[in-house]
Amino acid sequence: MNWINKFKKLGESIKRNINKKFPTKSERESSAWTSCCKGPILKTDLKENLFVCPQCNKHHRISPSQRFEIIGFSNYEILKTPIPKDDPLDWVDTKSYKDRLKDARKKTNQDCAVVIAKGKLKGIDVTVGATNFEFIGGSSGAAETEAIIYGVQYAIDNKTPFIFFPCGGGQRMFESPIALAGMTKTTLAINELKKNNLPYLVCFTDPTAGGITASFAMLGDIQYSEPGALIAFAGRRVVQATVKEELPLDFQTAEFLLKHGFVDRIVERKNLGDEIGKILSILLNKNSELDLKNNEQTSELSIKTREAS
Numbered sequence: 001m002n003w004i005n006k007f008k009k010l011g012e013s014i015k016r017n018i019n020k021k022f023p024t025k026s027e028r029e030s031s032a033w034t035s036c037c038k039g040p041i042l043k044t045d046l047k048e049n050l051f052v053c054p055q056c057n058k059h060h061r062i063s064p065s066q067r068f069e070i071i072g073f074s075n076y077e078i079l080k081t082p083i084p085k086d087d088p089l090d091w092v093d094t095k096s097y098k099d100r101l102k103d104a105r106k107k108t109n110q111d112c113a114v115v116i117a118k119g120k121l122k123g124i125d126v127t128v129g130a131t132n133f134e135f136i137g138g139s140s141g142a143a144e145t146e147a148i149i150y151g152v153q154y155a156i157d158n159k160t161p162f163i164f165f166p167c168g169g170g171q172r173m174f175e176s177p178i179a180l181a182g183m184t185k186t187t188l189a190i191n192e193l194k195k196n197n198l199p200y201l202v203c204f205t206d207p208t209a210g211g212i213t214a215s216f217a218m219l220g221d222i223q224y225s226e227p228g229a230l231i232a233f234a235g236r237r238v239v240q241a242t243v244k245e246e247l248p249l250d251f252q253t254a255e256f257l258l259k260h261g262f263v264d265r266i267v268e269r270k271n272l273g274d275e276i277g278k279i280l281s282i283l284l285n286k287n288s289e290l291d292l293k294n295n296e297q298t299s300e301l302s303i304k305t306r307e308a309s
């Protein structure tokens with residue numbers, strides 16, 4: 001047995017023991033314990049370490065509010081984003097989509113998977129968005145699309161940078177083509193942000209996949225990632241079956257994407273706030289010579305100059 005299988009077997013045995021002790025999902029969620037590489041770990045200990053395992057450095061999934069707190073996003077205010085009609089396709093499989101939405105809202109206390117907020121990061125006015133994986137796997141439907149567009153528009157109207165922490169499995173299948181249309185809409189929204197010369201920073205969190213990776217989440221001026229995050233379009237098995245080649249062990253990890261130029265920097269959670277604050281101060285100082293608030297006039301002027309010549 002090689003070390004990968006040994007490690008996998010150990011993980012499965014830890015999970016089995018925890019599941020035995022707390023047989024139902026709600027019992028596991030309300031227990032004081034969770035699991036990582038070395039076995040059970042107290043949720044309070046994990047929280048103290050910013051939800052990062054002190055042994056293996058695994059960056060566990062966190063909610064948007066925990067994220068905002070950790071990066072030092074001070075006195076933020078959550079913006080009310082538009083909520084389109086629920087369940088436009090009247091979707092039912094093993095459960096109705098309406099019930100899934102109801103459960104997700106109750107569990108997360110959010111209207112949709114994406115949260116948009118305004119506030120200050122290291123003294124700089126910013127608009128920040130984050131996805132909650134606990135809301136139907138962070139998948140993206142019409143409401144999430146509207147939330148992202150709203151966030152971008154807010155950033156444009158208030159001349160702030162836009163920072164986003166994506167995660168999720170992709171476009172939400174219960175909304176089928178409506179969810180897919182969100183890929184184009186969010187891409188167009190980011191283009192508008194760029195036309196206004198406003199910085200757009202993305203930090204991948206685990207896992208970011210499917211249509212989320214293939215649209216707004218891959219368009220940052222700087223692409224950060226937390227260590228070890230899974231970042232993919234199609235799943236590993238699908239890719240392997242298509243290319244018919246053995247894929248490297250670290251395929252679709254943040255570290256693999258860094259080597260291949262899809263990620264610019266991998267930053268530990270504890271350093272993310274400082275890192276983003278520093279880069280924003282550089283980007284905005286550069287822009288301050290032109291004065292961000294006068295950018296519209298500047299670009300109008302350059303268009304007129306081009307037209308005249």
Ligand SMILES: [Zn+2]
Binds near residue numbers: 036038053054055058
């Ligand atoms: Zn661990």
